[in-house]
Amino acid sequence: MSASLPALAASPLAEERRALLARLVEGLDSGSLWWLSGYAAGLAQGHAAPQPGSGQQGLAVVPGGAAQAGQRLTIVYGSQTGNARRAAERLAHDAEAAGLAVRLLRADAYPQRELASERLLYVVISTQGEGDPPDDAIGLVEFIGGKRAPKLPELKYAVLGLGDTSYADFCGIAQRLDERLAQLGASRLFPAGLADLDIDAVAAPWRERALGHARELLKSASAPLATVTPLRPAAAAPAYSHDKPFDAELLLNQRISGRDFKGPRYGAYGDADKDVRHIELSLEGSGLHYEPGDALGVRHRNPAALVDAVLDVLELDGDTLVAEKNDALPLREWLAARRELTRLSRPFLATHAAQARAEDLNILLSPAQNGELAHLLNTHQLVDVLRRWPAGWTAQELVAALRPPTPRLYSIASSRKRVGEEAHLTVDVLGYEAFGHAHGGAASGFLSALGEGDTAPVYIEANERFRVPADASRDILMVGPGTGVAPFRGFVQERAETGATGRNWLFFGAQHFNHDFLYQTEWQHALRTGELHRLDLAFSRDASGSPRTDPHNGKVYVQQRLREHGRDVYDWLQDSAHFYVCGAIAMGKDVHAALLDIVATHGGLDADGAAEYLTRLQSEGRYSRDVY
The missing domain is CATH 2.40.30.10 (Translation factors)
Structure with a gap:
């Protein structure tokens, strides 16, 4: 995917277009480059290929781009925190190294109309919270699950799901996608991989099986691979990353x-x-x-008090040396830096239930008890389970049973x-x-x-889907209650430093004005200097009795403020504004519901029309969420 900029001199592009291309690709990360390559290749499919002697020697061809659907592997990923993106990029890299025609696309960049013509599709997708798709995959998941999804009798596919067994609906989106593709007539190559936080334990063998099938299926179908003309120098691997902080x-x-x-x-x-x-x-x-x-x-690192509490309840010596996967460390160090202590997992609970001979805990792990299990996972830490269901653990067993930290x-x-x-x-x-x-x-x-x-x-x-508009004249609306306001402090600073002319409107909410108005003096200063143009506040615990509070619980939240200013919100959106939400998943759903009401009321739309309006905003990159 990369090579020297001088290679552009051999391209058929005019000089000014070569300069524009060099500027476009400069600084892009691998995910953006993969998307750009697939987009350009898709455009190329509508034109005849250059013939020998046509004067277009040296034309850049991206592996998998111009290949027919039956000759290529398509990898689509949906990622909320970057793990699924990294797993998909690794798979694409390995497939390309194996000489396969491959294209890699983020779910919201995948042309849904092409699904009917796909022949080999791998989906790598995470599950967010209690069974929700990542934001970049909402549209694709809804399309595949909806009435407009095509029959897929010629498609062969496999799914890799990334999840967290501290949630009851573990890898729920991946499992539902896997089942739905089969319902549409596609042929499952092998069972879905369902990876917990120790991703490679499942992803590595899944990737090997996926590559083996891809080699076999594409070996006879593939035309000779085109020579790749590099677009820019190979970017040096960053010195520090997810694996080397x-x-x-x-x-x-x-x-x-x-x-x-x-x-x-x-x-x-x-x-x-x-x-x-x-x-x-x-x-x-x-x-x-x-x-x-x-x-x-x-x-x-886990707090020393928490580590001590776990050691005390199990009556274990923190100085005990434990060897696990080529590392030998004192138990205390394993618990402090190498193991997850505040988030439980289903596998650990199953092992502990056996250790403790706790039938009531075993019952909670049955599929019929997902609601009760979700409550346990949300309210208990490791030490709570150890206290509630006493069991004997050796240092070696404990280290082996606990997950690496996230x-x-x-x-x-x-x-x-x-x-x-x-x-x-x-x-x-x-x-x-x-x-x-x-x-x-x-x-x-x-x-x-x-x-x-x-x-x-x-x-x-990186979060490519959560960016200030490239067009600095666009207005932005930002909804960030509590610490969800954090990225919008960066947005306002960025827009001020770059001289953006678009207006900035912030909705902030918290419990108490006197205690919880985060960055109050900064926002007031930004209003005075014109860096911030509108600020609306919602302090839920200060608002009891106000006529503008939520009639159901006497508290006011940011979604009520949105509804109060619904006419202006809708007008800003109609005038090409971008809308951003950051904060808790539940808040994000409440804000989405408020937006649906606003669009329906002020746009004269029914429920389906309002939903389509917001879906269009999302597809245009004008409605972005960062919820957790």
Whole structure:
């Protein structure tokens, strides 16, 4: 997919178009380049191929692009946090290295009309929350599941699902897609791979089977592969990444919730509601770059108090040396840095139920008890299960049964154009009492405990679907209650630094004005200077009795503010504005429902028409969500 820019000199493009192409591909990541290659190849299919002697020698051809459907492998991915994208890119790279014609497309870039003509399709998709598709795959999932989906008697396919067994509906989207494709008449090559957080344990053997089938199916069908004319120099692999994080030094750790906050550290919780931190980390010397909308991945250590609690309840010695997969470490270090302690998994619960001989826990693991299991997974940490269902564990057994930790992703709350080689975060430090004991968040506790000179292992997780508009004259509406406001701090900074002429409208919500108005002085300053044009607020615990509150519970939320200003919201959307939502999944669904009402009411549409309107906004990249 890459080679030298001088190779463009041999292309049939005019000089000014070569310059435009060089500018277009400069700095694009692999996912964007794969999408661009497939898009260009799709356009090329409508034209006759250049003939020898036509004067078009050296024309760039992308593997899999101009190949007929029966001669290529198509890989489509849907990804929320980047894991499915990375898995799909790995598969595409291996397929291309094997000499196969392959194209890789993000789900929202896949031309749905082409599904009927596909002959070999691999889908790599994650499941978000309790059985939802990732945002970039909503349209494709709805299309395949809907009445307009074509019959697929000639399609051969396989599905790789990525999920988290701490959710009851594990890999639900992948399983439903796998079943639906079969219902449409497609032939399943082999059972769907369902990967937990230890992705490669399932993905690696699945990938080998997928490549084997692709080689066999395409061997006789494939025409001789075209020579690839490189488009730009091969980008050097970043020095720091998801697998090799950078140790970023703490520059600032400042509480930005109310000054009278008396809140928790891990193991000592007060009576205040929130402890929200503004964290500034140095990226100097890392070579890491980000855009507003991207996330910072953090590889945290579990709090010492939590590690001690697990050791105490199991009566294990933290100094016991444990060897697992070529690593030998003290048990305490395994629990502090190499194992997940705050998020449970179904496999661990099954093993523990056997260890504890706990029939009631076994019952919860049956398919009929998904609701009760979901409640357990949402309310219990590892130590709670160990206390509730006592069982004997050896150090070796415990390390083998627990999952590796999952990096936590935090929306970046800054623009590099303003802050330079820094990344800012907005972190809600989780702390609460449950089952008679103090509980805390692992990653948020880790970050909040950082002091001057401390470091945190970090990497950049790009989010290409959550970007300020390329057209700086476009207006934007941003809905970010609580710490969901983080990326919009970066958006406003970016738009100010680049001289964007479009208006910025922010909806912010929290519980209390006095304690929870995050970045209050910054927003007020932005309003005075014209960096922010409108600001609407919703403080739910301050609003009881207000005539503008939700009649169902006496509280006001951002979705009520949207409805109050529905006419203006609709007018902005009609005038090509972009709409962004960041925050909790439940909030995102409430905001979506409010948008449907606004579009139906002010656009004179029925429910189906309003849904189609929002789907069109999503397909145009004008309605973007970052929900978790």
